[in-house]
Each structure stands twice: as C-alpha cells, then as structure tokens.
Amino acid sequence: MNIVVQKFGGSSVKNSERIKAVAQRVCTAKEAGNQVVVVVSAMGDMTDELLALIHEISPDPTPRELDMLLSTGEQISISLLAVAIQSLGHTAVSLTGWQAGVKTENLHCKAKIKSIDAQRIKQELDKGQIVIVAGFQGINELGDITTLGRGGSDTSAVALAVALQAKICEIYTDVDGVYTADPRILSEARKINVISYGEMLEMASSGAGVLQPRAVEFAAEYGMKIHVRSSFNDKPGTIVKEVSDLEREMYVSGVTHDLNVAKLTVIEVPDKPGIAFTIFEALAKARINVDMIVQSTKAETVTDLLFTVSKDDATQAMQIVQNLIPQLGAKGLHCDDSVAKVSVVGAGMVTNPGVAALMFKALCESGINIQVISTSEIRISCLITAEQAQDAVRAIHSAFKLDADISGPIRPAVDLL
C-alpha cells in the first residue's frame, strides 16, 4: 500500500473549521487506498501567543525552555486533528515528535533531524490508523524536546516521508503552489507547475517562504517528490522533483525577495589574513547563517567587511562581532536592517550568461541602487533598500517575461542580451 505524507501549516489549521476541512482532506486520501501520515504545525497564531506569554516573564528565555513551551503548539494541533478525523469515522492516533521517533541533535530552537525511528508510526499504520505527527519538534539524546526552527514542519514532513519510503510528500499551504514571484505583491505572478530541487532550494533560501530550505535539501538528497499545493482548493500545485532539461519550462523560474535581512558592516578592519575567519567562525559557532559577504578595500591597509544575516539573528550577531572589534583592530560596527534581497533563480542561467546583465538593467531602469551582489550557479541576488523591494520584483519579473503565458515546452526566458 502506498504511503502518503501530508503536511498542513499553521494557516491550514488556524481554527476548528479549518481543522475539520483538513480532516476531510486527510480522510479522502485514506479512502483512496493510501496509508496516510499527517504532519501539522501549530494553529495560526498559537506560536506568537506562546511567545507573548513567555516574554511577559523574560525578554530572553533560555532555548531549552522555549522549546518546551513552543512544542505544545503542535501537540495541541495533533490532538484536535485526530479527534476531527475520528469524528468522520476513521481511526486516528496523534504522536508528538518524540513519540514519532524524531531524533535531533542537541541544539535547541534550530536543531537538525539526525534520524527517525519510524517503528511506532509503522505499527499504527499497520493497524489501519491515520497517523498525525507533530511537526517542528523532536527529541535529543538527553531526552529533551527540541524544535527545528522556522518552517521546521516542512522538514519533519519530508524526513518522515523519506523514513517511511512514502510515494509523495504533500505540503499544503495557503497559496496554490510556488510562484514566479510572491503573488501577494505581484498579481501577475504565475504558478510554476514543476521545479527542480536545485531551483526550489535557491528560491526557498532567497525568500520564497513556501518551503523550508532544509526540507528541500532532504528531499533532493533522497529523491523524495514534493507537491506544494493549497489546503483551500483541489487545484494541482507545484511538483518539486528532479527535472530534466527537457521538462524545464523556463530558463528562469522566478524572482524572490526577502525582507528578513540585516546588513552588518565592520568598518575599517586591517587588511590581513585571518580577519574573515575570526568573524565567521564565531558566527558559525552560534549557528548564525551568514548570507552575502563583500570585502572592499578602502585604503591599502584597511578594508570594510560587509555581510548579511537574517533579522532574527541580527542582535546576537552584533553582540558577537562587537566583542571581536578590539581583537580585530576595526574602527566600528554598523547594522542596517532596512534592506531587502531580490533574487532571480533559474537552472537555465548556467548556459545563459546574459541573465545577470538583464537583471541589473531592469533595476537600473527603475532607479534602484544595488548595494551588494551575490551569485550561485543558478541564482543572482542583489541587496537593495527595503522600500524598493516591490518595485524591484515587478521590474525583474517583467524583464524576464515571467508573467507571459507559456506554450512551448522549453524556451529562453526572453531575448537575453
């Protein structure tokens, strides 16, 4: 029998009506002859409410206790969904992360899944149960509850799908799939039918909030097919899978933007070996992801070192680097959080060198100044001021004609320079 893993995010289970609708959908998958495992996030605003509660007590709660608290959010959702499914006449059992055998590393608040012992889930599936698993959470080797960080339920779902050798991992969300740009800010944005793991990873990492990057990595590593679709309708969404060049629809898949960015500048560091190592090793130890990095020589002996982190990490990153300033012999440290990153993602750009130029042209013609540029094989990102982000997305989306209807199987995005 096929195993299907379905994941429902917070907006899909935000109240009892939505939970009943999800139950209906889950039962349909079961009635179609599948064994069904459902992964759920905390209800809508539950996480924020819990955070407000703990912040009344301390502005800076310890990570272990934060995980203890936040993990209750999914535990509430799984019990409610199990009962909703039982009300529809199916048998269902809810499992917390630790009951589902989700083992993580010891780190709190952004732990990675180390392994999944799926024995209990398999037992319940064999008994004919629909199994509801709390996403976002696991247990470390000390027996403490850990959480996987923002969007962690996606990773829970994909990891469970892999462990259970599921046929597919369905990620239900409040949009119809992955779009060529954020449809909330650009109505011309078009749904992408099929996208490769590599492109999805770049899009997820550069601001498309629809999937956690780690979930895409996991799926790519094990070849698990993901279907990103809406929990509000039955339309087909976006399939994330290995895509051959022949299947590819466009050279450029989409434009993303990310407002959750802060730019830190270490001012006038002596230009000598070991500076970058010192800073980024300290940040890595604190598990702070550094994204764009630019080092620009100001004079012969000093340089400005500029890098970006997510806004969530900005305060901690500032503290860490501030402590290093005397040791580095730098002049100062500056933080700017009114920046945005806009990116173009597309596997086709490897063989089309004009992509970068077209993007820069679109930004230039809109009067948008580029502060930092970074690239990967299939992505080009520009850091700009936050208030111009929407204009930038529109200009780039239009320049690459991503709003155009697609008919042929493959074609260049546009007349590349």
Next chain:
Amino acid sequence: MNIVVQKFGGSSVKNSERIKAVAQRVCTAKEAGNQVVVVVSAMGDMTDELLALIHEISPDPTPRELDMLLSTGEQISISLLAVAIQSLGHTAVSLTGWQAGVKTENLHCKAKIKSIDAQRIKQELDKGQIVIVAGFQGINELGDITTLGRGGSDTSAVALAVALQAKICEIYTDVDGVYTADPRILSEARKINVISYGEMLEMASSGAGVLQPRAVEFAAEYGMKIHVRSSFNDKPGTIVKEVSDLEREMYVSGVTHDLNVAKLTVIEVPDKPGIAFTIFEALAKARINVDMIVQSTKAETVTDLLFTVSKDDATQAMQIVQNLIPQLGAKGLHCDDSVAKVSVVGAGMVTNPGVAALMFKALCESGINIQVISTSEIRISCLITAEQAQDAVRAIHSAFKLDADISGPIRPAVDLL
C-alpha cells in the same frame, strides 16, 4: 541535603505575575539550603480553554487525544516557571511527566501512578538545578501520555515526594489550609492546624477540594508529611500527618459539603441476588466511583436501588445502567442532580456515639430533610437537597461548636447527647 517538594495549583500560576511570585517562593526554599522539586498544574483557566477548543470539534473526544491535549497545559506552566526562576538567577530545568519518569497504568483521563523512575530528577538535583515537574500527567507502557484526573497534580507531588524521600510535600493553594468548613460559604470556619491522614482522606473524599483523596492515600501509605498552605502569604497552614490521640485538637475535625453529586435511582428492581453485583460491576469497569448506596424494599418482591456518583460521571452512569434495565427487569431509572452531601469528619467519633445524633438534630432543627445516610468509622454523611447545603453546613458547624476558639489540647467537640 533535604529535598522539599512544592506543588502549586492552577490559581497560583494563573498569570505571569503569579508565576513570578511562585518563582520567588521557590528560590527562597532553595536559598534556605534545600534541594527543591516543584510540581505545577496548568495555568488558571488553561484546561477549560483547551476543553472549549476540542469541544468545537467534537462533543465527545477520545480519552487518549484528550490527554494529549490537556497535558500541554502543565507543559506550558513548567516552561514559564523555569524561565521565571532563571530570571531570578537560579538554575532550573522543566520536565514533563514522562521526562520525570512518572509511569501510570494504561487508562486515560484518570490513570493511577504505578511507579516513578526518579533518575533524571536526581541527576538534575545533583547538578544544583531546581526541578520543575508537570503535574497531573504521566506516561503509560505504550509510550502514550496519560492524565491523573481532577486534582491529579496533588498526587504527582506526593508520589514524587515519596520517590525522592523528601522531607515534606508542600501543597500551595488559594486558601490558608484545611478548614473546619468551606470558608467561602461559612465565615466562622476555622483553620485546622494538624489533621490525621484518615480524617483528611474523609474530608477530601467528601467535598473538601483542597487535596485529591488519592494524594492523601499515597501520603498515608508512605508516611509523607503534607503541608497545605497558601501561595499568597507566609502563614503556616495545615499539617497532614500521623496524629496521636494526644495531639488531636477536637473530636470532630470539620464539616464538608459536596455539590458535585448526582443521585441515581433504579426503580422497582426484582429483589433477588446478583442485582447489585451486576450494576456495580458494570460501573466499576467504567471506573465510575459509586459513593452512597441504599437499597429499600418497596414491596416483598421489588426494591428501589439508589446510589450516588459524581456529576461528571452521571451521564455515563445513566447510559450504563439504562442498558442493564431490561436484563435487570427493573421498571425504570431516574437521575436527580440537585442534591448535596454534607458530612461530619472526626477521628474522635469512634468513641463518641452521640456524634450522629447531634448531626441529625442540627439538620432537623433547620428543617432539612435527610434523603440518604452513609457512615464510615470517622465520617457521617447525609444526602440533602442542594439548595439547603449552605444552611446544613452552618447548622452542623455551629452544633459541634467548630467555630469556638480552642485552648486546651484535647476536649470533646461539645456536650454530646
């Protein structure tokens, strides 16, 4: 080093201000040189809010999922209290029921604790941590979360105190201790300084909500001293312990009343062997506690069988007995939930046969009709109409002069008949 177990109920942790006050009290005990284990209930109305949430989905959720849901209430409290204690500069760690090694039988919603594996708690205490444990919950041998029923956190606290060989188990509540009657309905009620396990058990079982009866049984079995006291002030409360006759203050300790009672009457059952067995075995299987039982012969061949259960169990008890009616050959079944049980409790009544008569006289003089009488060695209970409960408590309390100031070490309650 002495181990002290402190238990705080829902009203003591109902908001962040109260949680901070509890943290302060816990730290004081730690600073006095004790190893401290704290057991907490869910915050104030949390349990009711969670119940409202699940009842939006189903009027009759399955017990396993109900436990999965309700156990989040204490998990929230423990994390908040741990953070509040950490903010005061002490180290603390929160543990769920399963992390604290609380093993229960498989039954959901009113499981009994089978054993406690206190290894993790001891490890944390040895590291100098204040340990915060979620009350009311445990884990069964399947690895599922169970809860202990109404007031279960008291039992968690006493069981942990026994497992850890604590010096004392302090139960913090919103009243100053155990009273000769409920001080909310009788202002003359007097705080009892010392009470025996036996009397406390009778009082708890007959309506004094201050302690779960099972907790008292546990304490009596292992000789664990309980101190029931207020979380709002530092006054000494009531010590529950083995009491010698010499220490006893009064022959009668208190008057209790219980409005959480429903009276079921099986009408005109044939008067033959096996009837009571059939009914009460069926109820026992469903874990419904039957309290008072009266069988009164109506005619030579038929009898009315009358018994009381808690209101929470009334609907289920009615269903169970209704199904037995044809088999029993009874005429019908009737339920009356506008009844109350008033009781007099006192170890001294064993040797003072006038206690019952004085109680009946007090009720009679207040024009209160007695529907059912039941007695134990140290308790006499009368079932009356609910609306007369307060008058009954006042009359009995006054008849036994429980409001009188006590000076001498021992004396009869009053001039017994």
